[in-house]
Amino acid sequence: MFSSLYPHVCFWPAVMQAFLFICEKGGPRMKKIGFIGLGVMGRSMAQNLRNAGYPLFVYNRTKEKAEPLLKAGAEWCSTPAETAAKSDIVITMVGYPHDVEEVYFGENGLLGAAKEGTILIDMTTSTPTLAKKIDEAAKAKQVKALDAPVSGGDIGAQKGNLTIMVGGDESVFEEVKPVFSVLGENIVLQGGPGSGQHTKMCNQIAIASNMIGVTESVVYAKKAGLDPEKVLKSISAGAAGSWSMSNLVPRMLAGDYSPGFFIKHFIKDMKIALDEAEKMGLNLPGLALSKKLYEELAAKGEENSGTQALIKYWSK
Structure with missing residues (x-):
């Protein structure tokens, strides 16, 4: 009689069993994210990713800027290469195209250390030419790349409602959509490599x-x-x-x-x-x-x- 009055109760044992199974197995593994560049916008973007539960590995030329994130559970990396070695996805948000060039192609750069299948996302406002160069070098190493500059300033970075303009392969874009959704709301794939920067x-x-x-x-x-x-x-x-x-x-x-x-x-x-x-x-x-x-x-x-x-x- 109890079950006839409250039929949904009959489902609870199955629901609880599934829940306990997921907890026991640890659930689907969240991607490990590396974040390079903790300036006015980058630090808020990284914090939003950490708040969303992503394991976070950070690098910045000035370590002091990383302290709030380290206190929140992020792990410090001493070079971009170390960041790449520990991450499934690496986001870069640095100042100038020459900074992007150094982070990706330098002696301790991302492309020299990224594992096969790693996704590299440059969210710096840089040049379309450099975005295409990164994409070509990444594909040669069986690594994936997107150019994804943003708009919305410090306010948008804090609120997680940035506009994200993406260039690259659609399959890679779809793979990282859950990450982008933590950082922004207006997220559009514009076309191939360099399209985000244009x-x-x-x-x-x-x-x-x-x-x-x-x-x-x-x-x-x-x-x-x-x-x-x-x-x-x-x-x-x-x-x-x-x-x-x-x-x-x-x-x-x-x-x-x-x-x-x-x-x-x-x-x-x-x-x-x-x-x-x-x-x-x-x-x-x-x-x-x-x-x-x-x-x-x-x-x-x-x-x-x-x-x-x-x-x-x-x-x-």
Whole structure:
């Protein structure tokens, strides 16, 4: 009678037996993840992976930046090669293309130590040419590679809602989707090797001119005697709205120039985009102007400020 009133109870012994079996066997093994590059965005991305339960192996040129992760259970590696030897998947999030080159092809680089079947994911904003070079070298060693730059800044890295632009083989992309889902929400395979980096250039080109527009809007509001915060409330909800307006203008107004994304790295990205555009015979005047303005700020010591420090150009 009890089972007729509560028929679902009959299933509990089977459910519990399956649960105990999984616990006894340890369940499906989680991929061991290596993470190289613990800067403004990388450290939050690595922390999210650790919070999700992934065994984490970390390397950074400055070990002090890894301390919070080590306290959370991550394991320190002394070189990129050691990181590769201990990991199933290695994610790199470093500063410049020359850093990527060193991490992958250097004396203690990833490609010299990665085991067959290891997946190498470069999430640095780098060049499409280098992404293709890594893919070719990886395949020669029976290793898999993806280029997967991101957008969303420090806020997106902390919240785990980055946009991830991926280039590489679809089968590899599908294999690492669970890892990407910890780091971001808008995750799109754009095409073959280098496609992720080309897409990131599209992203940076759009941001570059937009940053000039949102900054000039704030400067104009102040000059007209308006309350910039009230102006922001009105225009950010309309056609003028953008991620930069909603997330970076409030920092401008608060005098907060801490980097969610460094000016020096933005200049690097714009140089890459202009170089690629030149190869394709494209003239991008908006991007060129933005690069010029940011370079002037960098020359005055603002290279380590966040991109919202562009507003200082008008207070020179």
